[in-house]
Amino acid sequence: MADEKTTTAAPAARPASTGARRLSSGGPRGDRRPGGPAGAGPRRRGPFRPRRKVCRFCVDKVDHVDFKQVQIIRTFITERGKMLSSRITGNCAKHQRQLSRAVKRARYLALLPFTGS
Numbered sequence: 411m412a413d414e415k416t417t418t419a420a421p422a423a424r425p426a427s428t429g430a431r432r433l434s435s436g437g438p439r440g441d442r443r444p445g446g447p448a449g450a451g452p453r454r455r456g457p458f459r460p461r462r463k464v465c466r467f468c469v470d471k472v473d474h475v476d477f478k479q480v481q482i483i484r485t486f487i488t489e490r491g492k493m494l495s496s497r498i499t500g501n502c503a504k505h506q507r508q509l510s511r512a513v514k515r516a517r518y519l520a521l522l523p524f525t526g527s
């Protein structure tokens with residue numbers, strides 16, 4: 411091939427001062443996140459591991475919650491006499507229903523308080 415004039419276009423326009431380049435670097439759209447939305451993931455948050463709750467009546471193989479066993483029922487009510495929910499105690503639905511009936515019967519017979527002292 412013939413030796414042509416390979417005129418490499420030199421970058422003629424170069425800003426002389428380097429200080430001017432630093433000023434224009436900060437743009438409004440500089441924070442672009444690489445990841446997607448942060449909501450995707452397991453529901454639980456926090457450092458604590460969720461513990462598996464079991465129904466205490468199922469463990470003891472109680473087929474009927476007796477309202478006369480106040481010592482047992484008392485562990486499922488608060489200090490103020492309110493019943494604890496099964497989400498807190500971990501009772502199954504069947505035993506929670508029996509427990510609620512037992513608490514109400516025990517309240518009526520004044521074995522348990524309607525409200526805290």
Ligand SMILES: [Zn+2]
Nearest residue numbers: 465468502505
């Ligand atoms: Zn149960």
